[in-house]
Amino acid sequence: xxxxxxxxxxxxxxxxxxxxxxxxxxxxxxxxxxxxxxxxxxxxxxxxxxxxxxxxxxxxxxxxxxxxxxxxxxxxxxxxxxxxxxxxxxxxxxxxxxxxxxxxxxxxxxxxxxxxxxxxxxxxxxxxxxxxxxxxxxxxxxxxxxxxxxxxxxxxxxxxxxxxxxxxxxxxxxxxxxxxxxxxx
Amino acid sequence: xxxxxxxxxxxxxxxxxxxxxxxxxxxxxxxxxxxxxxxxxxxxxxxxxxxxxxxxxxxxxxxxxxxxxxxxxxxxxxxxxxxxxxxxxxxxxxxxxxxxxxxxxxxxxxxxxxxxxxxxxxxxxxxxxxxxxxxxxxxxxxxxxxxxxxxxxxxxxxxxxxxxxxxxxxxxxxxxxxxx
Numbered sequence: 060x061x062x063x064x065x066x067x068x069x070x071x072x073x074x075x076x077x078x079x080x081x082x083x084x085x086x087x088x089x090x091x092x093x094x095x096x097x098x099x100x101x102x103x104x105x106x107x108x109x110x111x112x113x114x115x116x117x118x119x120x121x122x123x124x125x126x127x128x129x130x131x132x133x134x135x136x137x138x139x140x141x142x143x144x145x146x147x148x149x150x151x152x153x154x155x156x157x158x159x160x161x162x163x164x165x166x167x168x169x170x171x172x173x174x175x176x177x178x179x180x181x182x183x184x185x186x187x188x189x190x191x192x193x194x195x196x197x198x199x200x201x202x203x204x205x206x207x208x209x210x211x212x213x214x215x216x217x218x219x220x221x222x223x224x225x226x227x228x229x230x231x232x233x234x235x236x237x238x239x240x241x242x243x244x
Numbered sequence: 245x246x247x248x249x250x251x252x253x254x255x256x257x258x259x260x261x262x263x264x265x266x267x268x269x270x271x272x273x274x275x276x277x278x279x280x281x282x283x284x285x286x287x288x289x290x291x292x293x294x295x296x297x298x299x300x301x302x303x304x305x306x307x308x309x310x311x312x313x314x315x316x317x318x319x320x321x322x323x324x325x326x327x328x329x330x331x332x333x334x335x336x337x338x339x340x341x342x343x344x345x346x347x348x349x350x351x352x353x354x355x356x357x358x359x360x361x362x363x364x365x366x367x368x369x370x371x372x373x374x375x376x377x378x379x380x381x382x383x384x385x386x387x388x389x390x391x392x393x394x395x396x397x398x399x400x401x402x403x404x405x406x407x408x409x410x411x412x413x414x415x416x417x418x419x420x421x422x423x424x
Contacts, residue, residue: 101285101364138373223281229281
């Protein structure tokens with residue numbers, strides 16, 4: 060009987076202290092990295108099939124949160140095979156020389172509720188820019204879901220050079236949307 | 245009894261003829277181009293023109309419903325009259341089906357059609373690669389069929405004019421000089 064009471068007490072304390080879980084195990088099959096841009100005024104979206112990340116986030120101590128995110132640029136899915144081939148090329152990502160895009164987090168600022176603002180450095184194609192990424196964090200059972208979107212300008216990273224450098228066909232702004240699911244240790 | 249088409253029907257016929265020749269030529273030309281800003285631009289133009297052609301064929305059908313075309317000459321053999329009607333029916337069916345297949349293909353491929361970059365045409369289908377590839381084949385096959393039916397249409401009109409020497413072609417031409 061004592062043992063049962065102890066088990067219940069432990070179980071209860073488990074739910075209460077769920078907030079103290081540190082989320083660090085990214086679940087790639089429940090995560091996505093997508094992008095949206097304008098092509099002659101038409102919204103077109105795509106995604107990256109492969110990415111890896113090291114993450115540690117404890118909702119009880121959000122400012123200590125850290126993330127390093129690597130996106131395999133060759134795993135791009137533009138929706139058309141010829142598009143995938145084109146953006147891997149020299150004028151776009153130049154994946155031979157720069158296979159990955161990397162985001163390294165800096166300061167995490169809680170905005171109240173489940174909203175956060177993560178400042179960080181984004182490096183693509185040998186160019187690094189400071190970005191501020193707004194995100195929400197939602198605990199779902201054993202896992203936590205980070206969701207957010209931010210906009211970059213492709214010209215800042217020399218993505219789309221030469222005949223693509225003008226923005227009349229493919230706009231400069233590209234919105235990056237992510238949904239990262241991580242479980243506790 | 246009038247032997248001519250109405251001026252509206254004549255105008256719609258030739259306007260669509262120009263548009264359709266442009267669309268066919270552009271469609272066959274653009275698909276083999278390497279990806280470039282130019283290619284994306286041509287695809288957008290093709291889609292805008294395709295939506296326009298679809299709207300024009302609706303106007304044309306509405307006009308035709310209220311204005312019966314002049315009858316075929318009685319000298320024409322019955323099987324040939326039947327062939328003429330079947331040919332025209334096929335042309336109308338293809339003029340409707342081809343833009344629809346193009347629109348559905350664009351939807352399935354995830355590239356929405358936005359008329360002249362301003363008016364978004366809703367995507368009826370969700371993004372689906374296999375379905376997109378299938379619809380591309382459908383769009384392509386319908387156009388090959390269309391080109392064949394158009395060749396028959398033009399050939400028949402020329403045969404009527406130069407061999408049968410009847411008024412089938414001239415009654416669809418804009419009127420010159422004094423109306424008879």
